[in-house]
Amino acid sequence: MIPNNFEYIRANSVQEALQLLSQKGDGARLLAGGHSLIPAMKLRLNAPETVIDISGIQELASIRRDGDRLHIGALVTHRTVETSDEVKSSCPVLSEAAALIGDPLVRNRGTIGGSLAHCDPAADYPALTLCLGAEIEATGPSGSRTIAADDFFVGMFETALQSGEMITRVTFPVLGKGTGAAYEKFSHPASRFAVVGVAAMVTLDGGGNCNSVRVAITGAGPSVFRATKVEQALTG
């Protein structure tokens, strides 16, 4: 299957990508790992006039821990999250969940920023991002802003990103003592998307009571959502 024709431009820095985005307007799409955009273009569900290839922007491809925060660049692949020692020790549920995304070939190229910006209702990362209370850094012409995961997922394939903005990094909490998290997924056998996926994070106090609980569900609605009644029932 052949996509509609388009103009291809490679951006070598965030600055360059933002300039191109503002210059090209709403007819432009960013290409990161391409594993959401290219299939959609081949099916002609998406026909951008301009494709801005950001996959080579090195500044977006690193993982860094800063105290109790774990910063993951938008272009970090699922495979890197799956295998990173830093992620495994700081936020193990994230690498466990990344290992369940698609298949190894998809994980070799798909990126965390791409997955979140695409906001597929059955994707895995949105559940983790929402459950863990991550923050999404969006950068636009007037600088960067931080969007809480609770405000980021607006609807089916719809996020709080504004026109001209791109995700530059995602920040997760480092899971400390007393906090545990898990992701369970019932995968579609062909696509490996979640028929349903549930991410949960629980923090216990010294007496074994649940201080805080966050539960996020993907695959079972137009967009990822928090199971607030479950959270309330488990707290205490």
Added chain:
Amino acid sequence: MGHSIKVTVNGVTHEATVEPRMLLVQFLREVLLLTGTHIGCDTSQCGACTVLVDGVATKSCTMFAVQADGKEITTIEGLAANGDLHPLQKAFWEEHGLQCGFCTPGVIMSSYDFLKRNPNPTEEEIRHALEGNYCRCTGYQNIVKAVKKAAQSMS
């Protein structure tokens, strides 16, 4: 508008002008006539089109040829050296790891990438590593045996 690209495929550097929408798999098959890489589902699921891009197993139906500019690609045609089959190819032959053979190039390229990272895998790890490669004939038993045998002969 055409883009000039320079791509090294199986050790040979090619220069070409491609439309942005040309997929890497089309470039390999239709421009370079390397038809060992197959198009199966064409929807990024079956893995028949798997090649190595800078050493990383990649579905070549889900990457534009223009993105391969400056990269090194290895296809199934690039595995045999001096007329000798690669141990993976040999093991697939000996263990009869195929029936129709359509998925085989992709399975072998994925296995190549996998064995580089995990030279001594368990059966379960092999099955997990091949989740992105569909075979509709064999039920995977002999594929897994072949990968295991290749791992042993390469170690």
